[in-house]
Amino acid sequence: MKTDHVESSAPENTFAAGAAYVKGRFVPIGEAAIPMTDWGYRRSDVTYDVVGVWNGAFFRLDDHLARFEASMRALRMQPTETMAEIRAILTRCVQLLGRREAYVAMDCLRGVPRPGMPARMPGSCANHFAAFAVPWVWVVPEEVQRRGAHLIIAETPRIPDVCVDPTVKNFHWGDLTSALFEVEDKGADNALLLDMSGNLTEGPGFNAFVIKDGKVLSPDRGALEGITRKTVFELCEKLGLPFEIRPIPKAEVLDADEIFLSTTAGGIMPASRIDGRIMGNDRPGPISAELRETFWRLRAEGWHATPVEGLA
Missing domain, CATH: 3.30.470.10 (Aminotransferase class 4, branched-chain amino acid transferase, N-terminal domain)
Incomplete structure (x- = not known):
């Protein structure tokens, strides 16, 4: 070196x-x-x-x-x-x-x-x-997180995982970029992509979660095995929240009680709308909000931290 x-x-x-x-x-x-x-x-x-x-x-x-x-x-x-x-x-x-x-x-x-x-x-x-x-950069700006992101389900499908392995981070963003153009055209904040079978995968630079009847759901394939996603599972265990990793069809996404996103550059980021449908009271749902607050509180306490020497 x-x-x-x-x-x-x-x-x-x-x-x-x-x-x-x-x-x-x-x-x-x-x-x-x-x-x-x-x-x-x-x-x-x-x-x-x-x-x-x-x-x-x-x-x-x-x-x-x-x-x-x-x-x-x-x-x-x-x-x-x-x-x-x-x-x-x-x-x-x-x-x-x-x-x-x-x-x-x-x-x-x-x-x-x-x-x-x-x-x-x-x-x-x-x-x-x-x-x-x-x-530092935010994938979803803080003010959008506070009111909940407005999401769409993109018409563009995610590249099949048999072609490009999404668990290996890569620069193949053609489908994700197309989805972001859809976001711009519809005046939304961000997009979720489905696989060729119509199941939820991920979004441009983040994992996605659905909450239904108090259970946190995460896709079982077609998405990066995110480090913040892993953290979400740990938080669910700490808070006594049930979670499940399985296929999530489009109908379940549209009928979700809550949706939130996770990524390194933003942590846990709640949504409040999906394809124009308002979830809850058009603000982050209670479970999403609790996960987000707990995430940042534990971060402030030094959870999983490696200090950088020499910073003022």
Whole structure:
């Protein structure tokens, strides 16, 4: 792991907009770049993960690193950096950013074929690692969370999981992007996607949950096995809430008592409408609200936290 980049000693933080690690160097986010010929760019041949920093501490860093390692293994990628070095790089990116709340991404890109190797075979490529930390971003703005997100069920189906494994984080966002255009056209906040059989999968960058008759339901396939989703199950156990992982057909989504979303960049995010139908009193439901409040309270108490040294 090369760390020989000379960092600025000027009072103004040149990393204030973001700090990145690319090709063995730490640079301001605006200077981070990859070659146009990289398969990560040309073929979306990338796996990635995102971990949040809140109140100066990573949340479930070990879980995110384990999932990232599993994703690289599934895609036959192996950068030169070890997992211990990757952990140190993520920490350094946050230190350079200098924020106590940050959105931290780690990528492994396929790269380009090595000289003398078959030009069109993925095994010929030299894989490489990149990372960055930027100020915290919300997938669903806080004011939308307070009133509950207005969701639609997209007409665009999720890419079948037999084609692209959604449990391996990837850049294949064609279906998710189409769903977001539907959101714009209908004046909603976000979208849920169904699989080809009409069952709930996930949304653009988040897991989705349905609550019916006091039970929390989560799809059994077609979605990322989110770290915050895992956290939801732990919270259900703490609060004595029943939950079930199983297929959720469209009719159950439309008839839900409550719906909420979960993601690293937002935590637990309640909804109040689905396809124009108002749930409850057009505000976050009681179970969704309790899960959200408990999530952030435990976070403030240091639950699953890995502090970042050196932050003011």
